[in-house]
Amino acid sequence: MNPDRLKNNERPLVLANARVIDPSRKLDARGSVILADGMIVAAGPEADSAAVPDGAEIVDCRGAAVMPGLIDMRVFIGEPGGEHRETFASAGQSAAAGGVTTVIMMPDTDPVIDDVALVDFIARRTRDTALVNVMPMAAVTKGLKGREMTEFGLLQDAGAVGFTDGRHSITNALVLRRALTYARDFGALIMHHPADPDLTGSGVMNEGETATRLGLSGIPKEAEIIMLERDIRLAALTRGRYHAAQISCAESLEIIRRAKKAGLAVSCGVSATHLALNELDIGPYRTFFRLSPPLRSEDDRQAMIEGVADGSIDVIVSSHDPQDVDTKRHPFAEAADGAVGLETLLAATLRLVNNGDVDLLTVARALSTRPAELLGLPGGRLTPGAPADIILVDPAMPWICDGEKLRSRSKNTPFEGARFEGRVLRTIVAGRTVYAYAGD
Amino acid sequence: MNELKASPAAVFAHRHLLGIEGLLPAEIIALLDLAEEAVEVSRQVEKKKAVLRGRTQINLFFEASTRTQSSFELAGKRLGADVMNMSVGSSSVKKGETLIDTAMTLNAMNPDILVVRHHAAGAVHLLAQKVGCSVINAGDGAHEHPTQALLDALTIRRHKGPIHDLTVAICGDILHSRVARSNIMLLNALGARVRCIGPSTLLPKGLDRLGVEIFTDMRKGLKDVDIVMMLRLQRERMDGSFVPSVREYFHFFGLDAEKLAYARPGALVMHPGPMNRGVEIDSAIADGPQSLIRDQVEMGVAVRMAVLEALAQNLPNG
Numbered sequence: 001m002n003p004d005r006l007k008n009n010e011r012p013l014v015l016a017n018a019r020v021i022d023p024s025r026k027l028d029a030r031g032s033v034i035l036a037d038g039m040i041v042a043a044g045p046e047a048d049s050a051a052v053p054d055g056a057e058i059v060d061c062r063g064a065a066v067m068p069g070l071i072d073m074r075v076f077i078g079e080p081g082g083e084h085r086e087t088f089a090s091a092g093q094s095a096a097a098g099g100v101t102t103v104i105m106m107p108d109t110d111p112v113i114d115d116v117a118l119v120d121f122i123a124r125r126t127r128d129t130a131l132v133n134v135m136p137m138a139a140v141t142k143g144l145k146g147r148e149m150t151e152f153g154l155l156q157d158a159g160a161v162g163f164t165d166g167r168h169s170i171t172n173a174l175v176l177r178r179a180l181t182y183a184r185d186f187g188a189l190i191m192h193h194p195a196d197p198d199l200t201g202s203g204v205m206n207e208g209e210t211a212t213r214l215g216l217s218g219i220p221k222e223a224e225i226i227m228l229e230r231d232i233r234l235a236a237l238t239r240g241r242y243h244a245a246q247i248s249c250a251e252s253l254e255i256i257r258r259a260k261k262a263g264l265a266v267s268c269g270v271s272a273t274h275l276a277l278n279e280l281d282i283g284p285y286r287t288f289f290r291l292s293p294p295l296r297s298e299d300d301r302q303a304m305i306e307g308v309a310d311g312s313i314d315v316i317v318s319s320h321d322p323q324d325v326d327t328k329r330h331p332f333a334e335a336a337d338g339a340v341g342l343e344t345l346l347a348a349t350l351r352l353v354n355n356g357d358v359d360l361l362t363v364a365r366a367l368s369t370r371p372a373e374l375l376g377l378p379g380g381r382l383t384p385g386a387p388a389d390i391i392l393v394d395p396a397m398p399w400i401c402d403g404e405k406l407r408s409r410s411k412n413t414p415f416e417g418a419r420f421e422g423r424v425l426r427t428i429v430a431g432r433t434v435y436a437y438a439g440d
Numbered sequence: 441m442n443e444l445k446a447s448p449a450a451v452f453a454h455r456h457l458l459g460i461e462g463l464l465p466a467e468i469i470a471l472l473d474l475a476e477e478a479v480e481v482s483r484q485v486e487k488k489k490a491v492l493r494g495r496t497q498i499n500l501f502f503e504a505s506t507r508t509q510s511s512f513e514l515a516g517k518r519l520g521a522d523v524m525n526m527s528v529g530s531s532s533v534k535k536g537e538t539l540i541d542t543a544m545t546l547n548a549m550n551p552d553i554l555v556v557r558h559h560a561a562g563a564v565h566l567l568a569q570k571v572g573c574s575v576i577n578a579g580d581g582a583h584e585h586p587t588q589a590l591l592d593a594l595t596i597r598r599h600k601g602p603i604h605d606l607t608v609a610i611c612g613d614i615l616h617s618r619v620a621r622s623n624i625m626l627l628n629a630l631g632a633r634v635r636c637i638g639p640s641t642l643l644p645k646g647l648d649r650l651g652v653e654i655f656t657d658m659r660k661g662l663k664d665v666d667i668v669m670m671l672r673l674q675r676e677r678m679d680g681s682f683v684p685s686v687r688e689y690f691h692f693f694g695l696d697a698e699k700l701a702y703a704r705p706g707a708l709v710m711h712p713g714p715m716n717r718g719v720e721i722d723s724a725i726a727d728g729p730q731s732l733i734r735d736q737v738e739m740g741v742a743v744r745m746a747v748l749e750a751l752a753q754n755l756p757n758g
Contacts, residue, residue: 209646213461215561215583215621218645285562329540331560333581 010431012036012053015392018061020044022068023365024381033066035388038431043382061392064425067364068380069101069132069389071371072345073191073269074245074317076166076338077103077134078409080121081110086322086409088122091342092130093407096435098343099424100318101389102133102379104371107144108166114139114150119158131434132427133389135377137162140179140190144168149179156186161375164191164245167292167337171197173230180240189374191243194231194252195293199223204333206279206294214285216333219294221249228252232259235266243374244268246319248293250303257312267314267374270304272348273339273414275316277301281414287328287335288414291319308366309358314374316366318345322410340408344415350395350422360395388431397423399440452750456568456575459584460625468593468629475594475739475746482518482742491749492521495552499525501578502539502558507713507737508578508587512555515744519752521553539563540570547571552755553748556580561618574751582616588712589622591743593630595736596667599708604631609661609703610652611637612671612693612720615644615682619712620671624650637661638693641682642673658693662702670695670711670721678719686719696722700730708732 013035020031020043032047033040034056042050043066052058072095078085095103105122107113113122113136126134138160142148152163163183170176170192183190200223205211207218228244232255235242247253247268259266273291278298282289289295307313321338328335341348349367352358372380379389403416427435451470460468481487497516501509509525516523528542539558546554553574556564561581568575579585593603600606608627614620614636627634628651636647637655648654655661662668673689683689695709709721709731717723726733 207645209649212644212646212650213621215581215618217582220645284565326538330538331558331563331566331581333560333562 010038012056013428013431014052014056014058015061015066016048016058017063018066018392019063020382021065021360021364022382023361023369024383026361027382028361033382033390035390035428035431038388040382040384040386040388040390042384065360065393065395066382067391067393068368068382069391069427069429070099070346070367071102071104071375071377071380072100072318072320072342073104073315073371073375074106074271074319075103075342076106076108076321078322079109084409085324088126088130088134090407090409091320092126092132092134094340094342096131096427096429097407097424099346099391099393099427100132100342101391101427101429102135102377103130103342104161104375105134105136106164106166107137107139108168112139112144113137113160114142114144116151116154116158119155119160123159132429135159135161137164137191139163140165140170141175146170146172146175149175149182152183152186152188156188161377162189162191165193167193169193169195169197169227173234176231177234177238180234180238180242184238184240187241187376189241189243191245192231193245194224194227196223196227199226204290204294205282206296208279208297210279210282214282221251221296224248224293225251225255228255232264232266235259235264236262239265241265242267246271246274246293246317247313248274248296248304249300253303253307253312256307260312269315269317270308270313271317271319271341272345273319273341274301275304275308276348276351277414285332286414287330287332288339288412288416290332290335290337291339292337305352305357308352309362311362314366314370316345316349316363318342322408323412324410328412339412339414340406340410341413342408343406344401344413344420346393346424347399347401347420347422348415350420353395354421388428390428391424392426393422393424395422397421399423453754454751455754457586457747457751458565458568458575458577460586460589460622460629461584463629465629468590468626471590471743471746471750472594472597474749475590475742478742478745478749479739481745482738487518488520489518490520491752492516492519495521495752495755496550497521497523497553497555497748498546498549498551499523499555499578500528500542500546500557501526502528502556502563503579505557505578507740508557511737511740512578512744514741515748516553518741519745519748521748539567543567543570547573553751574755576747576751579618581618582621583618584622585618586622587740587744587747588619589626590747591736591739592623592669592710592712593626594739594743595710595732596708598735598739599732600666603627606666607633607635607664608667608669609635609637609665610669610671611658611661611695613642613673613677613682614638614647614671615642616674616677617671623669624652635661635665639683658699659702662699665703666707668695668700668703668707668709670709672712672714672716673720675716690719694718694720694722695725697725700725706730710736712736
């Protein structure tokens, strides 16, 4: 274990003159945040008059926002098995620079995270090498094969924060039914990628006019809609906790709204990329825009934004998926899915705020408080006693994304050259500064 | 629309020919006019021109082709280029070499023109971004096959005159057809009325947004058309995956004399080849008086000469 992380010998920190954003108590107000011993001591207007701890470093935030560090519920990391794409160290640096203080790692590794020993390995390895918290979700089924359940109880005890088959969809309804039922006994969340592989077929992008013009085979929205509808029925049947990893179209949002209205323990996520881009951005066969679920129409993108604004969509994820030139430098139909996103998650999401579609508090909730609630994590809030996982953000600072400067080992960003407003100035994990903005 | 006679190659100011989409009507017409001259050259005893003398043309085919590859080869040679054929097929790919690796290797040999066919849509675009020479798309997946559309247009124009007065029906497997897409773009650009006819399983979503009328009944679709373009249906798509059987397909969508009778008198029949006789087209029609299928092959060489010549004008030091 990294001794620095253990000792936590950081000086107490006072972030004064800040815009304090705490979605857990709907707070968006001028104030201070006081950190000591890796925890939050006080935050908000009331902290202005609180006692300053001895030897504290005092920072004048000049009105910049202090908010809970991001908890990214869908991150693929190459390690173990694909270290040339990403390691815990590089993912950690990328996350720190993007304001992500907790990375929820998908089990699609080699070997697959379906065994207690693997969860253990990841906990130790990330403590040693990653700048931020990395927590694994374990596989729902052994080897992600969609057949036999993994040891939910033991895996959870070892530190798995939830269960998912990652990129894979569980096609066998009985398997998912049993998983939802059994997970209920442990209060565990089942996160699923709803995409019917038969309907997806050889499809590589959203079905419709654009795909037809490009001569690419399309993925109908029904591949997602039908499986999501099935999943919701199973959630109703089992009363299990179900989370759709990512939805991409208006019809899926309607399904989620209906399920929530019916009082089911159902939640869902959307990727920041799907909030910022649509299928037309693929342009001349740009493979960095090849994603799963695929980028959909502009109407669908608008629906996703509405879903975030009214809270029907619970969380915003990066769906960070590092891919190397060996998997991306191919014709579109032969390239791998996925884009990196840890470093652009906040900036891409802040487009919604800067466009006036959603307020900062709502966005912060979907990026931190809500994921923490769903996974039962202590973070995602600025309340006394919560871990000092926080970020300092200038929500209006302009910058241009340069793929080559990304800290991820892979540079497959769909935001190359994109103009963003909103930059992380400082990232703090357990009271320790793991990233500080030092100019572009 | 007036099919103006502009000084042909000068109008076409592109480095590559990757597709019909994006070409202006005047550019298409300039290429067709240039191709008319190439037809004359090809019918002389002395068939050689010197516009590509000293130039190297590589035909890079990742997908087997007899007709298109030999047509490009002959076109290049008639213009004086050194032509090399590379059938990559599977050998390099099996060794793990990517498309781009192959392209970079060839690029290092300093070709002037690369003619590329690939089984994946967009592969030729990708390649064009990575090499320093002119690239011609000889077919990429289900995306485009621009020289096929140009040769079809030339064939039509020589028999029917200006294209903008005509109604053209494209019949069969539109879903998988690059020929259909390029023809839709070109015929629409020149103002023709375009119809697509086929079973719904072989019509892509959003096809109606491409400016075509859609029919699933061949007799209705062929009514009063001037040109019938048949498409090849691959055998593996007739085994119940897209259509139930060969005989059911031929019954409803195979072109025979009875169905052709619904078209305008004197309507002409085309097929990009290779044909499945008795599947999408009856032999009697393919070889009959209304068939332009053999003309298409001759026009293929002429159109490819025109494209090569037009691109040659824009080559460095050209």
